[in-house]
Amino acid sequence: MMSSLISISNLNKAYGSKKVLSGVNLSLNAGQIVGLVGPNGAGKTTCLQAILGLTDFDGDISVLGHHPRKDRVKMLNDVAYISDVAILPKWLKVSQALSYMQDIHPNFAIEKAQAFLAKTNIAANDKVKALSKGMVAQLHLALILAIDAKVLILDEPTLGLDILTRRQFYNHLLEDFYTEEKCIIVTTHQIEEIEHILTDVAFIQQGKIVLAQSTDDIKERFNLVAVSNEQVAQADELQPLFKNSMMGLTTMLFDNQDKETLQNLGKVTVPSLADVFVGIMNKETC
Amino acid sequence: MTPQWDPEKPIYLQLYQQVITRILDGNIKEGEALPSVRKVAAEYQLNPITISKAYQMLQDEQIVEKQRGKGLFVMPGAQDLMLDRERESFLSHQWPEILTQISRLKLSAEQLLSVNVNNQVEG
Numbered sequence: 001m002m003s004s005l006i007s008i009s010n011l012n013k014a015y016g017s018k019k020v021l022s023g024v025n026l027s028l029n030a031g032q033i034v035g036l037v038g039p040n041g042a043g044k045t046t047c048l049q050a051i052l053g054l055t056d057f058d059g060d061i062s063v064l065g066h067h068p069r070k071d072r073v074k075m076l077n078d079v080a081y082i083s084d085v086a087i088l089p090k091w092l093k094v095s096q097a098l099s100y101m102q103d104i105h106p107n108f109a110i111e112k113a114q115a116f117l118a119k120t121n122i123a124a125n126d127k128v129k130a131l132s133k134g135m136v137a138q139l140h141l142a143l144i145l146a147i148d149a150k151v152l153i154l155d156e157p158t159l160g161l162d163i164l165t166r167r168q169f170y171n172h173l174l175e176d177f178y179t180e181e182k183c184i185i186v187t188t189h190q191i192e193e194i195e196h197i198l199t200d201v202a203f204i205q206q207g208k209i210v211l212a213q214s215t216d217d218i219k220e221r222f223n224l225v226a227v228s229n230e231q232v233a234q235a236d237e238l239q240p241l242f243k244n245s246m247m248g249l250t251t252m253l254f255d256n257q258d259k260e261t262l263q264n265l266g267k268v269t270v271p272s273l274a275d276v277f278v279g280i281m282n283k284e285t286c
Numbered sequence: 287m288t289p290q291w292d293p294e295k296p297i298y299l300q301l302y303q304q305v306i307t308r309i310l311d312g313n314i315k316e317g318e319a320l321p322s323v324r325k326v327a328a329e330y331q332l333n334p335i336t337i338s339k340a341y342q343m344l345q346d347e348q349i350v351e352k353q354r355g356k357g358l359f360v361m362p363g364a365q366d367l368m369l370d371r372e373r374e375s376f377l378s379h380q381w382p383e384i385l386t387q388i389s390r391l392k393l394s395a396e397q398l399l400s401v402n403v404n405n406q407v408e409g
Contacts, residue, residue: 171329174327174331174334175324175325175328178327193331196291197331197332199333216296269293269294270293270294
């Protein structure tokens with residue numbers, strides 16, 4: 001039995017008459033690195049805010065046995081968060097950020113943050129305004145790595161960073177933070193880049209979870225088939241989620257179809273997570 | 287660097303095969319340590335469970351052994367073991383397919399050998 005670190009059941013949230021989340025159910029276990037993926041405005045950030053107790057919600061959420069609103073202080077001992085809009089004050093020195101965290105957070109180990117920063121180009125005396133975007137992301141990471149949280153929530157942590165810095169960010173995350181006792185939730189638009197890092201994904205669309213599964217199972221479940229024009233009608237009967245015609249072949253995405261049947265229609269390949277995402281998102285809107 | 291993975295095969299199997307090939311080629315020697323799971327995860331940008339799965343297979347097949355607190359090490363005799371196993375696998379799986387293809391294309395022994403010779407000359 002895997003132990004569930006976060007469980008969400010029937011989570012609903014509306015801003016006035018606008019429904020943002022409807023009937024969200026998710027269970028996150030130790031060892032998982034979960035990608036919460038969806039188009040802009042799908043409800044990703046609201047969902048994370050509910051988990052963090054930053055917003056009111058209807059339904060049940062338990063984070064390490066705590067209610068995010070009622071036991072927020074206790075919960076935050078073991079939960080860390082990097083927000084896409086995280087802004088550290090520009091006048092703050094790196095050393096001040098560290099000592100501030102040490103003062104307010106019971107689980108903050110300052111020497112861990114210092115050891116991490118020693119591997120970067122960030123000096124203790126630097127002010128936030130002197131740091132590049134990538135360095136600020138690293139400083140954030142140093143602060144949360146030192147908390148040794150059981151749950152780490154990352155909302156677009158690498159937004160606006162160049163590819164080297166993005167790679168470095170995940171490098172540190174895997175080498176210095178992750179253990180099998182922890183759980184990481186990450187939202188990103190660069191799904192191709194972290195597809196192999198994720199153990200699980202949840203696709204969210206218009207406030208609803210449309211797919212939540214392990215990446216291994218998704219690779220088993222979905223297939224792409226390149227179908228020739230003569231066989232398109234026959235393939236259509238199997239109700240592809242998505243199709244795209246190009247240079248005489250129609251590529252179709254199938255969900256849970258018998259492999260042998262598909263092989264008779266054309267060359268079968270395994271879709272990337274991005275392929276599955278695009279297929280599912282387009283299906284739901286047509 | 288992150289390797290190019292074949293999307294058609296599970297990555298843990300490809301990683302497993304990579305270790306086997308490197309032992310066969312002598313890149314990883316007997317008695318040497320494999321990099322830690324988190325090192326490989328960070329370097330290859332893979333989730334650590336994928337790497338644990340591959341490492342578990344190598345352990346189950348007694349190609350590597352765990353030394354408490356120190357990690358995984360290539361077992362003595364692993365290279366010979368792999369060589370025997372991969373030869374066996376080649377002769378029973380790949381070779382019959384190649385033979386079928388050779389006879390389908392009606393290739394003579396001379397034709398096949400001449401390709402070899404040419405390649406050697408060019409190489």
